[in-house]
Amino acid sequence: MKLIFAVINNDDNYTVSKELLKHGFRATKLASTGGFLSAGNTTFLICCCDEDVDRVVDICKENSRRRRRYVPNGIMPERGAGENYPVEVNVGGATIFVTDIERFEQV
Numbered sequence: 001m002k003l004i005f006a007v008i009n010n011d012d013n014y015t016v017s018k019e020l021l022k023h024g025f026r027a028t029k030l031a032s033t034g035g036f037l038s039a040g041n042t043t044f045l046i047c048c049c050d051e052d053v054d055r056v057v058d059i060c061k062e063n064s065r066r067r068r069r070y071v072p073n074g075i076m077p078e079r080g081a082g083e084n085y086p087v088e089v090n091v092g093g094a095t096i097f098v099t100d101i102e103r104f105e106q107v
Contacts, residue, residue, distance in 0.1 A: 029042050
């Protein structure tokens with residue numbers, strides 16, 4: 001058994017959740033916040049058999065996308081203090097962790 005932690009941008013939360021359920025995967029959703037931009041995310045906890053890991057990861061990849069956002073340059077410390085224009089950064093996509101799990105129960 002595997003436990004998958006999939007950190008998904010809130011903009012893709014509904015689509016990922018719907019596709020996981022459509023393919024028979026149940027997930028626990030936790031509200032989370034990214035450290036870099038303090039943006040809202042949803043962390044999905046998904047327990048599945050070893051042979052289903054690739055399918056779960058594919059669902060997350062296919063239904064979460066990267067976006068470009070403009071942020072104040074104060075967030076980007078490598079920028080000079082005199083540069084007061086927004087900086088374009090990529091946000092979104094998915095960050096996925098897969099771990100072994102010894103035991104899983106739904107009671």
